[in-house]
Amino acid sequence: MKRQRRPRKAAKKQRVEAEAWDDEAEVDEESRETSADEPDDTGWKTSTAQMAGVSRLIRAGVWALVVSGPVLGTLAFLSSSTPAQGVAKPVPTATSASPVGPAGFAELFVSAYLQAGQGTERDLAPYYSGSLVLAVKPGTRTATQSTVLASREVQPGYWSVTVAADVTTHNDKGKPKRLGVQYFRVGIQAAGPAGGTAQGTTAGYVATSLPAQVAAPTSLKPGGLAYETDRGSSSADPSVETARGFLAAYLTGTTELDRYTSPGTRLRPINPAPYAAVKVTGAQDDATGASQQKVPADGTVLHQLVQVEATDQAGSPVSLSYALTLKSRAGRWEVASVDEAPAIRASSAPSAAPPTTTTTTPSPGAATASPSPSPSNS
Template sequence: MQMSRTWQRRVQRGKSAVTAAGKPLVLGLAALAGLNLVWQFLFGSPPDLVTPSREVVNKSAVVSAFAQDYVSVWLTASQSDVASLNQFITVDNANLQLPSTPAVVINTPTVVAVTYAGMAGKDADAEVFSVVVGVTQRPYESASPQRALYRVPVLWSRYGPRAASLPARISGPGAGADVPLSYPTTLSESDPAYSVASGFLTAYLTGDGQVERYVTAESKLIGVAGAYQSITVSGITAVSPPPTTPADGETVRVLAAVTAVNSQYAPTELSYPLTLTGVGGRWLVAAIDFAPAVSTDDALVPATVDTDWRSAETPN
């Protein structure tokens, strides 16, 4: 059946809308998913959503990697390598003020957010992306690291990515808030749940013992034997008091505090939220939880973070 000119125009407008909506990474993918249902209802066959979705994701990856490298080079640039910035941005080197030595020591930058910011160019043949890059930086090697965020505008065109301007230091979303964990019951070392959790973590992290002795068949936990030379479980708490002899299928969530020592005798503090389940009258580990149990009764306590380098001790 041939479509009328009216419907042809509507379909064309729909295609244009899809293209525009596909620009923002998150909103675009959601819009494409909804369009798929509408298109099938109207025309009986789905449009090609894979290609534009993949294009959005790939484009985001390219501009993100570009922004990471740009911030890394920019933060550590000195007067001796001013030309290195030319691979990212077009600037007047003569008027660009850089320190004689790198201003900060940084780790590898990471991408915090990518946002589509609009079209550019006379023929709208370029796109502008805002990339927020996070780094931990310090003014000298022995200073305490502090987190910093930088917003980078990246111009994407058929010629590739290019920075539209120098980065901007921004404040970020805030320091966050704290909420107490919800494990009010302290277990004793003689508690069967304590013994199972402790034995599991020893076998899981050091290979001293068999993980299979402590886990359910469905847990699929196989351990990271040899990750640490030894561990010490300093305490285990539970969401509720676990019975000595659990019923089959009964569960309890526990939290284990662990000090792990590597082959260089360096300690690392770890925290393991576990779900235990009753099997044949004994506790077994059913899972390492994705996150610990967090209180739903306590109010948020905004965190305070001292990010003033001037409070740090200056080097001799």
């Protein structure tokens, strides 16, 4: 009997141990399932079902981007090409009108007007479209020279131009007589780009009336020059002697300029030489000393105005003036430059010249013309 109890006890013990292992396995499985469903320390819940859902969402988003890519690109292109609301459109910059075209047209018109006469009124058609009858004989007057003195835009596209013409008249036998410089003012309308107006695409010009002869501009007296010391034409003055030698070489080409110029100065003589001889008739400079018998220290600068009488190849004398800058070196004066214009005193301005009595010779002939309508202010 005792031998039968021991196997039973052993079998019972094995069953208990097996049931304990089964319980532990069930507990472990439940804990794994519970841990998968419950949030971890970071607060996130992870489960197989949830992970599968996230993967499907990611795949769907990628495919949505792939499919919508061309559509988004097209929308971006259209939005970039369409101006944004509220952004001001660039306004084209207005080009200022140039006076060159109207001035040249007026000069041509005055020259044609002076030469035209009865029966040749059509010669003025390219410049003036109004009807007119000229009483002067054609060719009675000519402009040997002409130039524009003033050009002013009085209205957009409308110019007032003053032309100076050196007029010569011819009598019935063709003998010329110079009348001198006369001044004519003309109104010129310009159209197209050259006139600075919006009308038309091609530049064009037209005179609004025949020229009006006007008075000469006011004569002026120049401001004070900076050369206050008169040296005369004395060859005893070293600066005058340098100027004489330099100008002789410059105008006649008989000697080299290098012997009279400062090192590094680049000057060339006139070629071919226009004169055979040069004589100094006067010289002024801005030195303070009354006499310049001795050359001052090296580097001293002297501004000089020299008047010369140059004799051309035919033996005719010609008066000329030259503004020079001299610089001292090694006990002698050298020419540093031929100045562009005589030096004037600081704050010096021209003044009105005293009036002179002149006799004005009226231009022969007369003309009647139907006035053209003046340009409107609009």
